[in-house]
Amino acid sequence: MMMLRMSKLYKNISSLKLLSNHLKNGAKNGSRVTLVQQQLLLQCRSFSDGGEQTSFSHQMSAWNIYSYGCDQMTLSKTTRVPSVLDPGDVLVDVHAASVNPIDVMMRDGYGEKLINLIRWQLGSKHFVGSEFPLILGRDFSGTVVSVGKNVISFQPGDEVFGVVGAHNQGSHAQFCVASTKELCHKPSTLTHIEAASLPYVALTTWSALCSVGEITQQKAPNLRVFIQAGSGGIGTFAVQLMSAWGAHVTSTCSTDAIDLVRSLGANVVIDYKTQNEEDELMQMDGFHLYLDVLGKKPSRNVLKNWCNAKYVTIKTPFLEDTDTHGIPAGFLRSAGSLGCNILENLKNGQSYRWAFFVPDWRALKCIGQLVDNGQIKPVIDKVFPFHQLPHAYNHVEAGHSRGKTVIDVKCTE
Numbered sequence: 191m192m193m194l195r196m197s198k199l200y201k202n203i204s205s206l207k208l209l210s211n212h213l214k215n216g217a218k219n220g221s222r223v224t225l226v227q228q229q230l231l232l233q234c235r236s237f238s239d240g241g242e243q244t245s246f247s248h249q250m251s252a253w254n255i256y257s258y259g260c261d262q263m264t265l266s267k268t269t270r271v272p273s274v275l276d277p278g279d280v281l282v283d284v285h286a287a288s289v290n291p292i293d294v295m296m297r298d299g300y301g302e303k304l305i306n307l308i309r310w311q312l313g314s315k316h317f318v319g320s321e322f323p324l325i326l327g328r329d330f331s332g333t334v335v336s337v338g339k340n341v342i343s344f345q346p347g348d349e350v351f352g353v354v355g356a357h358n359q360g361s362h363a364q365f366c367v368a369s370t371k372e373l374c375h376k377p378s379t380l381t382h383i384e385a386a387s388l389p390y391v392a393l394t395t396w397s398a399l400c401s402v403g404e405i406t407q408q409k410a411p412n413l414r415v416f417i418q419a420g421s422g423g424i425g426t427f428a429v430q431l432m433s434a435w436g437a438h439v440t441s442t443c444s445t446d447a448i449d450l451v452r453s454l455g456a457n458v459v460i461d462y463k464t465q466n467e468e469d470e471l472m473q474m475d476g477f478h479l480y481l482d483v484l485g486k487k488p489s490r491n492v493l494k495n496w497c498n499a500k501y502v503t504i505k506t507p508f509l510e511d512t513d514t515h516g517i518p519a520g521f522l523r524s525a526g527s528l529g530c531n532i533l534e535n536l537k538n539g540q541s542y543r544w545a546f547f548v549p550d551w552r553a554l555k556c557i558g559q560l561v562d563n564g565q566i567k568p569v570i571d572k573v574f575p576f577h578q579l580p581h582a583y584n585h586v587e588a589g590h591s592r593g594k595t596v597i598d599v600k601c602t603e
């Protein structure tokens with residue numbers, strides 16, 4: 191036994207030396223870290239972490255689901271650490287990840303048909319035969335462990351934050367693989383917990399307001415923007431972004447969240463619990479953009495007429511339609527509903543648009559700069575330790591969030 195331990199110890203010390211030489215030579219030659227180096231790095235990490243396990247086991251803790259529609263989530267301690275299979279990907283040691291409503295919905299099968307179609311069309315290398323066991327979690331903050339051979343902007347040890355597409359394995363695990371198109375260096379002023387709260391909601395907001403809604407920093411000071419549900423994950427970010435750019439912001443929330451939403455920069459806050467939201471909106475000047483976060487379209491016209499005002503919704507029936515009716519029929523139904531809404535708004539010279547989360551490292555970089563400039567701050571509702579992830583899902587599912595729910599992946603007790 192003693193001999194066995196001595197030999198493992200010797201093997202790890204040799205690995206450490208070998209790694210050190212590899213890294214020195216790599217740095218001299220300007221070359222990237224190779225697969226051998228990654229494995230050595232991980233082996234040395236497991237050695238330096240101490241404990242009985244003196245050789246890298248390629249195993250990690252991850253929360254898995256094995257089927258949809260049952261709220262049973264299993265913490266596996268023997269999930270394989272994902273490999274960097276694409277040259278543009280990086281392996282990230284996840285420090286923190288957030289829980290979004292989409293995680294809870296995906297646990298219940300939301301988007302199953304379309305996401306699986308994308309998964310198999312893209313020939314996702316991280317799944318064999320079936321999507322199960324499936325790891326949920328769409329965003330993260332952590333440290334780069336290893337990089338694919340085409341990656342030049344990141345190296346092991348870099349602190350990053352980013353997202354993983356819904357067709358990939360997620361971030362509710364100790365490690366995840368992400369494309370360099372989906373991540374960015376972490377804002378230096380934020381902790382990993384704070385940074386993990388931003389990417390998914392920030393990129394969805396960016397897609398809705400900037401890409402689809404066509405708002406830019408230059409145009410914003412002349413715009414009146416309505417943000418529904420200013421107290422939630424999306425709302426707390428959207429209100430701050432528009433306020434930082436100088437737009438006039440109106441938002442809604444329930445009574446206890448009014449101070450929060452005002453503190454984020456909203457000029458007008460409507461308490462939807464005690465006021466009639468639509469009556470209040472009708473008394474105001476029309477809006478240039480209405481961001482529908484909850485799928486609650488007002489029955490009356492609150493947008494400006496004939497100046498290309500936009501109604502942008504992130505609550506579309508698209509995935510529900512494809513889940514219920516299959517891909518072709520679901521597409522047709524969704525197209526029909528979109529078409530009707532577009533026509534209805536056209537008569538007032540307005541546009542009706544759908545927006546979706548889009549991974550975009552350039553947007554993430556701008557968001558990081560706004561954060562480092564102190565113009566946007568993360569709003570964190572609650573932090574759960576990694577082993578209490580199901581409680582975090584229950585918390586998000588219960589609604590009434592005030593900002594974001596985050597998982598501290600490094601906190602295992």
Ligand SMILES: NC(=O)c1ccc[n+]([C@@H]2O[C@H](COP(=O)([O-])OP(=O)(O)OC[C@H]3O[C@@H](n4cnc5c(N)ncnc54)[C@H](OP(=O)(O)O)[C@@H]3O)[C@@H](O)[C@H]2O)c1
Pocket residue numbers: 290291292391394418419420421422423424425442443444462483484503504505506545546547586589590591592593
């Ligand atoms: N299209 C996409 O790609 C995409 C991406 C991300 C999210 N989404 C969708 O966007 C929605 C919001 O996401 P989120 O992360 O912001 O959710 P969230 O964090 O759960 O926030 C929802 C917020 O809405 C408030 N609320 C509930 N009813 C309201 C009402 N009638 N008026 C005003 N506020 C109300 C809730 O607080 P109270 O109940 O206490 O008032 C809560 O603060 C989700 O349904 C999600 O599926 C879509």
